[in-house]
Amino acid sequence: MTARGRQSFAVCLLSLAAGIVQAAEDPREFLARLEQAIEGLNYEGTFVHIVDGRADTMYVVHRVEDGTAMERLVSLDGPRREIIRDEEEVTCIFADEKSVLVERRKQDSPLRAAIPRDTHQLDQHYTFRLLKPVNKLGRDASVMTITPEDDLRYGYKLWMDRETGMLLKSQVVDMYGKVLEQLLFVSLELPDSIPEERLKPSISTENFTWYVQQDAPDDRSVGTAWYAEQLPSGFELAVSSTGMIAGGSTPIEHLVYSDGMASVSVFIDRADSGSAAPEGPSRMGAANAYTTRLGDHLVTAMGEVPLLTVRMIAESVRSRQDPPTAAR
Numbered sequence: 001m002t003a004r005g006r007q008s009f010a011v012c013l014l015s016l017a018a019g020i021v022q023a024a025e026d027p028r029e030f031l032a033r034l035e036q037a038i039e040g041l042n043y044e045g046t047f048v049h050i051v052d053g054r055a056d057t058m059y060v061v062h063r064v065e066d067g068t069a070m071e072r073l074v075s076l077d078g079p080r081r082e083i084i085r086d087e088e089e090v091t092c093i094f095a096d097e098k099s100v101l102v103e104r105r106k107q108d109s110p111l112r113a114a115i116p117r118d119t120h121q122l123d124q125h126y127t128f129r130l131l132k133p134v135n136k137l138g139r140d141a142s143v144m145t146i147t148p149e150d151d152l153r154y155g156y157k158l159w160m161d162r163e164t165g166m167l168l169k170s171q172v173v174d175m176y177g178k179v180l181e182q183l184l185f186v187s188l189e190l191p192d193s194i195p196e197e198r199l200k201p202s203i204s205t206e207n208f209t210w211y212v213q214q215d216a217p218d219d220r221s222v223g224t225a226w227y228a229e230q231l232p233s234g235f236e237l238a239v240s241s242t243g244m245i246a247g248g249s250t251p252i253e254h255l256v257y258s259d260g261m262a263s264v265s266v267f268i269d270r271a272d273s274g275s276a277a278p279e280g281p282s283r284m285g286a287a288n289a290y291t292t293r294l295g296d297h298l299v300t301a302m303g304e305v306p307l308l309t310v311r312m313i314a315e316s317v318r319s320r321q322d323p324p325t326a327a328r
Helices: 003-024 027-040 307-315
Strands: 043-051 054-065 068-075 081-085 090-094 099-103 126-136 139-148 155-161 167-173 179-189 209-212 218-220 226-228 236-243 252-258 263-270 280-284 287-294 297-303 317-319
Touching: 027 054, 027 126, 027 139, 027 155, 027 167, 126 155, 139 167, 226 252, 226 263, 263 307, 280 307, 287 307, 287 317, 297 307, 307 317
Parallel strands: 099 209
Antiparallel strands: 043 054, 043 179, 054 068, 068 081, 081 090, 090 099, 126 139, 139 155, 155 167, 167 179, 218 236, 226 317, 236 252, 252 263, 263 297, 280 287, 287 297
């Protein structure tokens, strides 16, 4: 065999080996590894969040001690702000406004929000495809695309460090393949341990105004006074809660509908409250929102789904005290 022939044969063997590794990976295991890494690893680094052509650069410190995660996010451009997140509350420090907002609830970090949820029983709504591994940040990365089967959801493209399972990059794409939003690390370290001091805010909050949610919302999955009559196939009520938003004066009902991957939050607020949103559509990156009036309440549905989806859900919200409308 000639040298050129041996080279071609070697390339062929490498391609076959890559195909074998690729086939051995399962999409559900892929997403499970991502979630476990984002919540369970120690990491520190800089990532860029790009929405509507605008790039926000954030520094993240994520520390896990005795199974408990704590995270600090620092904005590196734009208004000075820091976010401290633990298992029970989120503290947002806005340096330019000299204010602090404390929400007594567990919230997803931007990294956790960048990946889909549970993938069970989703084959009828999405197609999962594992692509050839690539190099990302000097790491061997697996790549997966998630394509919806209808126009009521968005698709995703995810890059994962094959060694640790850590997210390296994510994209949200529409039905035409256009990237609506993306998040990518530009530097990343995964140390065995992180000192607790790295989680302390660098902004002094002396003489700042504090807005603190007094009680955690009452999370429930049944018994809510409101519901949506029309939902995309596969969407179900995941969580409902009633509570006060920090700085607000009236309780707000919050519903979350999900198909296990995409989710839509629905907020029902008094129309005369100071936090009431303007009616109609709005958008930021992949997130669409639609607000409509229902009697003396305003209903806002929002999520990383097409406008058609949030509008359908918002306009179908009803009070359980009202008779159901005729099927459309």
